[in-house]
Amino acid sequence: MAKLLKKRSAKTGLPPGTLIYLGEKTDKETQISIFTYNAGELHTTTRQSFRECPAIGPGPTVTWINVNGLHKVANLEELGACFNFHPLVLEDILNTDQRPKLEDYGDYLFIVVKMLHLKGATREIVTEQVSLILGENYLISLHEQDDEVFLPIMERLQANRGRIRKEGADYLAYALLDLIVDHYFLVLEELGEVIEGLEAELVARPNPVTLNRIHHLKRDTIMLRKAVWPLREVISRLERSDSPLIKSPTVLYLKDVYDHVIQVIDNIETFRDILSGMLDIYLSSVSNRLNEIMKVLTIIATIFIPLTFITGIYGMNFERLLPEKEWPWGFYAIMGFMAAVAGGMLLFFRSKGWLGGKSEPPKP
Numbered sequence: 001m002a003k004l005l006k007k008r009s010a011k012t013g014l015p016p017g018t019l020i021y022l023g024e025k026t027d028k029e030t031q032i033s034i035f036t037y038n039a040g041e042l043h044t045t046t047r048q049s050f051r052e053c054p055a056i057g058p059g060p061t062v063t064w065i066n067v068n069g070l071h072k073v074a075n076l077e078e079l080g081a082c083f084n085f086h087p088l089v090l091e092d093i094l095n096t097d098q099r100p101k102l103e104d105y106g107d108y109l110f111i112v113v114k115m116l117h118l119k120g121a122t123r124e125i126v127t128e129q130v131s132l133i134l135g136e137n138y139l140i141s142l143h144e145q146d147d148e149v150f151l152p153i154m155e156r157l158q159a160n161r162g163r164i165r166k167e168g169a170d171y172l173a174y175a176l177l178d179l180i181v182d183h184y185f186l187v188l189e190e191l192g193e194v195i196e197g198l199e200a201e202l203v204a205r206p207n208p209v210t211l212n213r214i215h216h217l218k219r220d221t222i223m224l225r226k227a228v229w230p231l232r233e234v235i236s237r238l239e240r241s242d243s244p245l246i247k248s249p250t251v252l253y254l255k256d257v258y259d260h261v262i263q264v265i266d267n268i269e270t271f272r273d274i275l276s277g278m279l280d281i282y283l284s285s286v287s288n289r290l291n292e293i294m295k296v297l298t299i300i301a302t303i304f305i306p307l308t309f310i311t312g313i314y315g316m317n318f319e320r321l322l323p324e325k326e327w328p329w330g331f332y333a334i335m336g337f338m339a340a341v342a343g344g345m346l347l348f349f350r351s352k353g354w355l356g357g358k359s360e361p362p363k364p
Contacts, residue, residue, distance in 0.1 A: 016087070016088060016091070018091065019073045019076060019077060019087075019090055019091060019094055020073070020094060021070055021071055021073055021094045021096075022094065022095050022096050022097065024071075024144070025071060026069070026071050028069060028071075029048050029069070030048055030049070030067065030068065030069035030070075030071070030072050030075050031046065031048065031067075031068040031069060032046060032047045032048060032049070032050070032065065032066070032067050032068075032075075033045075033046050033065075033066045033068075033154075034046070034047070034054050034063065034064070034065050034066075035063070035064040035066070035154070035157055036057065036061060036062070036063050036064075037061070037062055037064075037157060037165055038060050038061045038062065038165065039060070039165050039166045042157060042158065042160070042165070044158075049072075049074070049075055049078060050075055050078035050079045050081075050082055051078060053081075053082035053083075054082070056135075056137055056138050057137065058137065059136070059137050059168070060168070061137060062137055062138065062139070062168060062169045062172060063137060063138040063139075063169075064138070064139050064140075064141070064157075064169075064172055065138065065139070065140045065141070066140075066141045066150060066154075067079075067140070067141065067142040067143070068143065068145070069144070069145070070093065070094060070096070070142060070143075070144055073094065076090050076093060076094060077090070079140070083108075083133075083135075083140075085108075085133070086105060089103075089105070089110050089133070092110070092112065092131070093131045093142055096128075096129040096144055097129070098112045098129060099112070099226075099230050100112050100113050100114055100227070100230040100231045100233075100234050101230065101234060102233075102234045102237045102238060102241075104241070104243055107135065107136070108133055108134060108135045108245070109132075109133070109134040109241075109243060109245055109246075110131070110132075110133055111131070111132040111133075111134065111173070111177075111234065111238075112129065112130075112131050112132075112234075113129075113130050113132070113177065113180055113231055113234065114127045114128070114129060114130070114180075114227035114228070114231070115127065115128040115129075115130050115143065115149055115180050115183060116128075116183055116184055116187045116224070116227065117183075117187075118186075118187060118190060123190060123194075125187060125191070125220050125223065125224070127223065127227050128143055128144050128145055128149075129143065129144060130142070130143045130149070130176075130180065131143070132173055132176065132177075134169055134170065134173045134245055135169065135245070136169070136245065137168070137169055138169055139169045139172050139173055139176075141176060149179075150176060150179065152179060153172075153175050153176060153179060156175075167249070167250070168247060168250075169245075170245055170246050170247050170250045171247075171249075171250050171253070174250050174253045174254055174257065177235070177254075177257055178253070178256075178257050178260075181231075181257055181260045181261055181264065182260075184224075184228060184260075184264045185260075185264065187224070188224075188264065188267050188268070188271075191217070191220065191221075191224075191271060192267075192271070194217065195217065195271060195274060195275065195278075198210065198213055198214065198217070198278065199274075199278065202214075202278055202281055202282060202285070203281075206282050206285045206286065210282060211279075211282055214275060214278055214279055214282065217271075217275055218272070218275050218276075218279075221268055221271050221272045221275060222272075224268050225265075225268050225269075225272070228261065228264055228265055228268060229265060231261050232258070232261050232262065232265060235254060235257050235258040235261055236258060238254050239251055239254050239255060239258060295354065299349055299354060299355070302345065303342050303345050303346070306338075306341050306345075307338050307341065307342060310334065310337070310338055310341075311338075
C-alpha cells in the first residue's frame with residue numbers, strides 16, 4: 001500500500017533551496033527526450049544529462065524537454081543553471097510529495113500535478129509527481145519514473161495529428177494536463193468495478209477479509225482526493241491567469257479540463273460515500289448475525305428451562321410426595337410430558353416467526 005506521506009527527515013534543518021530527492025532510489029539512468037517542432041518539421045534528440053544546455057529556438061518553434069527520473073540531483077542543478085530557475089522550484093521538483101499547485105515566476109510558470117497509475121497484478125493505485133515548467137517557447141516536464149507517461153503525446157507529435165504541432169508551448173502544457181486527467185478516469189473506472197464487486201460480496205457473505213478490503217479502498221479514495229482536489233484550483237488559476245504565456249485560444253481547452261477535474265472529484269466523493277455506507281452495512285450485517293446466533297441460543301435455553309425444572313423436582317428425595325414416582329411407567333410418562341412441553345414451545349416459537357416460519361399477522 002502506498003504511503004500517504006513521504007519521510008522528510010533528510011531535509012530537517014537544511015536551508016531553503018537545498019536539493020535532496022525524497023522519492024524512491026533507483027539505479028536506472030535518467031532519460032531526457034528533447035522535441036523541437038513547428039507546423040512543418042519535428043526534430044527529436046535524447047541525452048542523459050544537461051551538461052550542455054539545450055537550445056531554445058524563437059517562436060513559432062516549440063521545444064519540449066521531457067525528463068524521466070529525478071534521482072540524479074546533479075541533472076536538476078545543471079537544468080536550473082541552464083534556464084536560471086529559482087532554487088525553490090528545483091527543490092519542489094525533488095520533493096515528490098508536493099501538493100498540486102501553480103506558481104508564476106514571471107518568465108515561466110511552475111505547475112505541479114499528480115499522475116495516477118495501476119501497478120502490478122493487484123492493481124494497486126500509486127501516485128507520481130509530475131512537474132511542468134512553461135516558458136515562452138518551451139515546456140519542461142519532469143516525472144519520477146521511466147514509464148512512458150506521455151507516450152500518446154509523443155506519438156501525436158510524430159504523426160502530426162491534431163493541432164499540437166500548430167500551437168505553442170501553452171497548448172502542449174494543456175495536452176499533458178488533459179492526458180493526466182484522462183488517466184484519472186481510467187483509475188476510477190477500475191475502482192468503480194472493484195467497489196461494485198465488493199458490494200455484492202458484502203450482501204452475500206461478509207467476512208473480515210471484506211472489512212479489510214473496504215478499509216483499503218477507503219485509504220485509496222483518501223489518496224485520490226489528496227491528489228486530485230487541489231488540481232481544481234490549479235486549472236482554475238490557469239484559466240484566469242494574466243500571464244502572457246497562456247494564450248486566449250488555449251483558455252477554452254483549459255475550461256474543458258476543468259470540467260473533467262470537477263467530474264473526477266464528484267466521482268471520488270461518490271465512492272467515499274459508498275464505502276462509508278458499505279462499512280455501516282458490514283457492521284450492521286455482523287450485528288444481525290450475532291443477534292441471530294443469540295436468538296437461537298436463547299430459544300434453546302428457553303426450551304430447557306422448564307425441562308430442567310421438572311428434572312430438578314423429580315430429583316428431590318421425597319419419594320412418597322412425588323406423583324407417579326412409584327408407577328412402573330412413571331419414567332416414560334415424565335419423559336413424554338417433557339417432550340410435549342419442548343414440542344409445544346417449538347411450535348409456539350415457530351408460529352411467532354422466531355424459527356423461520358410464518359409469523360403472526362399484525363393485529364389491526
